[in-house]
Amino acid sequence: MLPMKQRFLLLSCPVPVEACKTSSYEPAWWIYSKKCAPPFSFYYLDMTADRTHRPEAFERSRQHRHGVRQACVNLENSLAQPAGQDLKKWSAASTASFRQLIEAFRRHTEQSEGPEGLLHEIVESAPRLAHAVEQVQHEHQILLVEMARLESLTSDMHGTQIDEIREDSLRLLQDIAAHRQRGADLIYEAYSVDIEGGEG
Numbered sequence: 001m002l003p004m005k006q007r008f009l010l011l012s013c014p015v016p017v018e019a020c021k022t023s024s025y026e027p028a029w030w031i032y033s034k035k036c037a038p039p040f041s042f043y044y045l046d047m048t049a050d051r052t053h054r055p056e057a058f059e060r061s062r063q064h065r066h067g068v069r070q071a072c073v074n075l076e077n078s079l080a081q082p083a084g085q086d087l088k089k090w091s092a093a094s095t096a097s098f099r100q101l102i103e104a105f106r107r108h109t110e111q112s113e114g115p116e117g118l119l120h121e122i123v124e125s126a127p128r129l130a131h132a133v134e135q136v137q138h139e140h141q142i143l144l145v146e147m148a149r150l151e152s153l154t155s156d157m158h159g160t161q162i163d164e165i166r167e168d169s170l171r172l173l174q175d176i177a178a179h180r181q182r183g184a185d186l187i188y189e190a191y192s193v194d195i196e197g198g199e200g
Helices: 055-080 087-113 118-125 127-155 159-191
Strands: 008-011 042-045
Touching (some): 127 159
Antiparallel strands (some): 008 042
């Protein structure tokens, strides 16, 4: 069994083996060349890229990603509420939404980075993606720190901080969206599966 695992046929003939190879991940069959004269032999090499994943890890990841997405929507709605008439109400609602987001994102991080998580599985099945996985893990910590900072500001704020908190929070939501997209791209590159598919 060869490490790269792409599937193709080889014939023992003068044509160079490299002529048989394909860059596609799909099974490729070498078409018989007129340069090959009998006798020739067929050899089947199982070199297909390992694109399988544990369904339970994939489904858990999808559920936690959906939880993060919903928490982002709730936070954006809270931030959009008028704060001038009742600052305490706005602060309480925004703080609650931040805490919901922190909890959802922490669950997502713990699940995806754990020994049974999808990121660990990706590194095992596709070592070439290890650097991209490390980047995603690094972003988890950066985003959690920023969420905690904004949650603290929102829970103990003054009226003059509203615009600053809103601007920083919207920037955070954009960063989370970009992070989610990088994660989806990583999973697709590893398994050719759209993890965002079917999400509402």
